Each structure stands twice: as C-alpha cells, then as structure tokens.
Amino acid sequence: MAKPVTQFICSACGATHKKWSGRCEACGEWNCISEEAPLSAGPGKAALGAAKGRRIGLSDLRTQETPPPRRTSGMAEFDRVLGGGLVPASATLVGGDPGIGKSTLLLQAAASFARAGAKVVYVSGEEATAQVRMRAQRLGLADSAVMLAAETNLRDILTTLEAEAPDLAIIDSIQTMWLDTVEAAPGSVSQVRASAHELTTFAKRRGVSVMLVGHVTKEGQIAGPRVVEHMVDTVLYFEGERGHQFRILRSVKNRFGPADEIGVFEMTGAGLAEVANPSALFLSDRDAPA
Structure with a gap:
C-alpha cells in the first residue's frame, strides 16, 4: 500500500x-x-478491497416527502433566515467578523430556544463560563435554562453531548476546537475540517441541531477550508460595521429553505433587538439630509 x-x-x-x-x-x-x-491515501485498487457493500434502497422523484419539523425560537428575524425555524439533525455555520456580535446573537437565540422548551447546550472555546454568564446577565438572560461549558477538547465535548442529548448544541467557535487524532494546532485547516466533520456527523447520527460559530478573514470568507461550508446544511453570515448599530444576518446556503433571506438587528445596550420594518429604516436613511 x-x-x-x-x-x-x-x-x-x-x-x-x-x-x-x-x-x-x-x-x-x-x-x-x-x-x-x-486524511487518507486516496483512491487506489486496495482502497475498498474485495468485500462488497450492502445494496442501498432507491426511490424516484414522485415519492412524497413530509416537510422537516421546525423548532422556532420566537425571534422572528432569526427564524425567518433559518427558513422558518431550526430543523433537527441539522448543522448550521454562522460566520462573521470578530467582535461583530455573533456570540451575543447566538446566546440570545439559545435563551429563546430554551424558553420555548428546547434543551440547549452552549459550549464556548474562547471564553470562560463566568464571562458567558456576565454577558447573559447584561442581556437579561440569566433566568434561561441554557447549559454552559468552556472546553476545546472535541472528544470531551462529544462525550458530554452524547450523555446530555440536547435539542440544540452551540459551538463557539469551530476555530478553537481540537481533535486528539489530528496532529495539528487548533485553528489549522486539518483541525477545523476534522472538527466540523465530527460535529456534523454527530448532528446527523443523534438528531441534534448543531450551530458552529466561525470567524471570517479580511477577504470576507469564513476562516479555514471552504469544505466546511459544504459539510453543513446552512451557512449564515452576520455582517455590519462596528461603528454602526445595525447588523444583518444573511443566509448564503440553506438546504431547508431559501438562501436569500436576511434579518436585520439593532445593537443596543441590552443586546440585539429585532428591526421589525427594515424597509422603513433604509428609506429613512435615504431621505435623510446630506
């Protein structure tokens, strides 16, 4: 070989x-x-060996499929960008510039899902649990039943998620995760690719919705290999200027809904507030005197 x-x-x-x-x-x-x-030696004569695999079942396009169930958070802008809510056994990648408010958005979404009856686990690889609790208190989310953890070892994280069996698991961020089977530093291409693969596979196998946070480069692309965006079901970008209070959540890929939806939020002292009528907001900016 x-x-x-x-x-x-x-x-x-x-x-x-x-x-x-x-x-x-x-x-x-x-x-x-x-x-x-x-990851492997690639294709070759001995790649699969002589053993045959099982025969898979086939269907045609006329087969009727029931729409996937949705779990809504109560944040209308967030749910609409997701295509109507969160789908079980799905993997979502949320990208954005560092400090733009991704962690704030997902913490508020986690609290909303928890208040709606979902079991939510929030794993931070960048902050201690005390820091996450301080942000939750500032946002008025201290009474929500979101379970917290601060860890970067993916093996320990997956073992915990297997035991807890949550409805939603948020990993903040994928660039901080490391897998002990990959000989590379956290944040490297190999680690990000392997970690995203393991988390996506876990989501499909256990029926858990997984949300991954990813930072973007100065070119506006999510840091790490582009293959991560192909692994997940949904890719969202959280955009905006730090000096401006408005943020836009944009869907660029969605296997369960339209990929051209946007949600508008306003950054306030109490966190992100939904902008119910963004068209009026943009019209007021256009009509404002120069």
Whole structure:
C-alpha cells in the first residue's frame, strides 16, 4: 500500500500545494502554507478491497416527502433566515467578523430556544463560563435554562453531548476546537475540517441541531477550508460595521429553505433587538439630509 503523500495546505483559503512556498498562489496570502498529512491515501485498487457493500434502497422523484419539523425560537428575524425555524439533525455555520456580535446573537437565540422548551447546550472555546454568564446577565438572560461549558477538547465535548442529548448544541467557535487524532494546532485547516466533520456527523447520527460559530478573514470568507461550508446544511453570515448599530444576518446556503433571506438587528445596550420594518429604516436613511 502506497504511503500517503504529504500535502501543503493554505490556512487562509484551504488551497492544496505540492510543495511549500512563502506565498499562496490561490489567494495571495504570505506565510500561510503549512505541511499537513492528508486524511487518507486516496483512491487506489486496495482502497475498498474485495468485500462488497450492502445494496442501498432507491426511490424516484414522485415519492412524497413530509416537510422537516421546525423548532422556532420566537425571534422572528432569526427564524425567518433559518427558513422558518431550526430543523433537527441539522448543522448550521454562522460566520462573521470578530467582535461583530455573533456570540451575543447566538446566546440570545439559545435563551429563546430554551424558553420555548428546547434543551440547549452552549459550549464556548474562547471564553470562560463566568464571562458567558456576565454577558447573559447584561442581556437579561440569566433566568434561561441554557447549559454552559468552556472546553476545546472535541472528544470531551462529544462525550458530554452524547450523555446530555440536547435539542440544540452551540459551538463557539469551530476555530478553537481540537481533535486528539489530528496532529495539528487548533485553528489549522486539518483541525477545523476534522472538527466540523465530527460535529456534523454527530448532528446527523443523534438528531441534534448543531450551530458552529466561525470567524471570517479580511477577504470576507469564513476562516479555514471552504469544505466546511459544504459539510453543513446552512451557512449564515452576520455582517455590519462596528461603528454602526445595525447588523444583518444573511443566509448564503440553506438546504431547508431559501438562501436569500436576511434579518436585520439593532445593537443596543441590552443586546440585539429585532428591526421589525427594515424597509422603513433604509428609506429613512435615504431621505435623510446630506
């Protein structure tokens, strides 16, 4: 059996190179290429062996499928961007600039889902549980039944989620997770890819809705390999200027609903408030005197 060939992967865009260089030819970033072992040896005559697999069942396009059940949070803007609510056994990736308010948005959504009767686990890899509680108190969410944890070891996180069996698990953020089977630093292409794969597989296997937080690069792309966006069912971007109070939650991919929905929020001292009539807001900005 041939030995796997070592790859050189760009941590900025995920492009694969045959040899190391100081600059990525795909995205133009400098000092971003690192040597990493591939996940497998690739296709070959001995990849599957002689054993046959089981025969899978087939259906046609005329088969009637019932719509997936939805769990709503009560945040109308958030639920609409999701396509009408959260779908069980789904994986959602929420991207945005650091400090734009992703953690605030998801903490408020977690509290809303918990108040609606869902069992929610919020795992932070960037902050201690005391910091998350302080934010919850500032937002008026201290009375919600959201369960907290501060951990980056994905094996321990998955073991806990298996035991707790929540309806929704929020991982903040995917760039901080590390898997002990991958010999790479947290935040590397291999770690982000493997961690996202394990969490997505867990969501499908256990029927748990998983939300992953991802930071974006200066080019506006979610940091790490683009394959993560293909793994998940829904990709949302949380956008806005730090000096401006308004934020837009935009759906760029949704396997369970339209991919062109937006939700508008206003950042206030008490957290993110929904903007019920964003069209009037934009019209008022247009009509304002220069």
